[in-house]
Amino acid sequence: MDSLFRDLPSNAEAAERFEELLTRPGVRIERIVSSGQSTPPGEWMEQPRDEWVLLVAGRAGLTLEGEPPLTLQPGDHLLIPASRRHRVDWTETPTVWLAVHFEGGI
Amino acid sequence: MDSLFRDLPSNAEAAERFEELLTRPGVRIERIVSSGQSTPPGEWMEQPRDEWVLLVAGRAGLTLEGEPPLTLQPGDHLLIPASRRHRVDWTETPTVWLAVHFEGGI
Numbered sequence: 657m658d659s660l661f662r663d664l665p666s667n668a669e670a671a672e673r674f675e676e677l678l679t680r681p682g683v684r685i686e687r688i689v690s691s692g693q694s695t696p697p698g699e700w701m702e703q704p705r706d707e708w709v710l711l712v713a714g715r716a717g718l719t720l721e722g723e724p725p726l727t728l729q730p731g732d733h734l735l736i737p738a739s740r741r742h743r744v745d746w747t748e749t750p751t752v753w754l755a756v757h758f759e760g761g762i
Numbered sequence: 763m764d765s766l767f768r769d770l771p772s773n774a775e776a777a778e779r780f781e782e783l784l785t786r787p788g789v790r791i792e793r794i795v796s797s798g799q800s801t802p803p804g805e806w807m808e809q810p811r812d813e814w815v816l817l818v819a820g821r822a823g824l825t826l827e828g829e830p831p832l833t834l835q836p837g838d839h840l841l842i843p844a845s846r847r848h849r850v851d852w853t854e855t856p857t858v859w860l861a862v863h864f865e866g867g868i
Contacts, residue, residue: 660816661837678814678841680864682788685814708784708791710766710860712818712837731767731818731858735784752837754816756862758786 660687660712664750668692684757690716690747700741706758707736714751719743766793766818770856774798790863796822796853806847812864813842820857825849 658677665673673689695701700721711728718734719725721741726734736742764783771779779795801807806827817834824840825831827847832840842848 657832657834657838657840659835659837660839677839678862680788680812682786683862683864685862706786726763728763729765731765732763733766733783734763754860756784756789756791758789 660752660754664689664713664752665691666749668749682759684759686755686757688753688755690714690744690751690753691749692747693744694746695743700743702739702741703736703757704738706738708756708758709734709736710754712752712754714748716747716751716753717745719745766858766860770795770819770858771797772855774855788865790865792861792863794859794861796820796850796857796859797855798853799850800852801849806849808845808847809842809863811844814862814864815840815842816860818858818860820854822853822857822859823851825851 668691672693675687676684677687678685710733711730713730716728717725718728719742720736725745775797778797778799781793782790783793784791816839817836819836822834823831824834825848826842831851
């Protein structure tokens, strides 16, 4: 047994932390710990596969292109579809995300 | 966007609630809401595939056969391997679990 809340930063760090928790055929579960990071202004992220995210602790602003900005609180989850442009507008310190990456057939 | 904390029971219910959140090839993400349920005394559960569980809210007791009982708090997660006998000894009301079922190749 392990905890998503293990070893969290109390102050902003230089970069987000990405930690793989489990990988199986077609899926990868990852913990992401943010401490104030955001997507640089004017930039978007996109990934070639579906990604499901759950905000576990903290708070964050997330925008999917063409939609109003979202504020995520603990327990909030959503699917970021493959190739859908999105950005993280802001994050609290610390913010803990659970990300499930689907890497199987399209 | 949806929340794992939506529509939680404040009192014990007759049965646990199981809600599928997302399914993709090889994987199924499910919310489970417990309200005091436990595995009947002397019984064990087992499933044919790996299952990864995260306790999101509440508290629960979980035992893997042959190991000491665990108390899960929010943020705690573990893999329940395929065919591994386990039981839920107790749950608070409400307890929210996230379960990721791996249904791909063995």
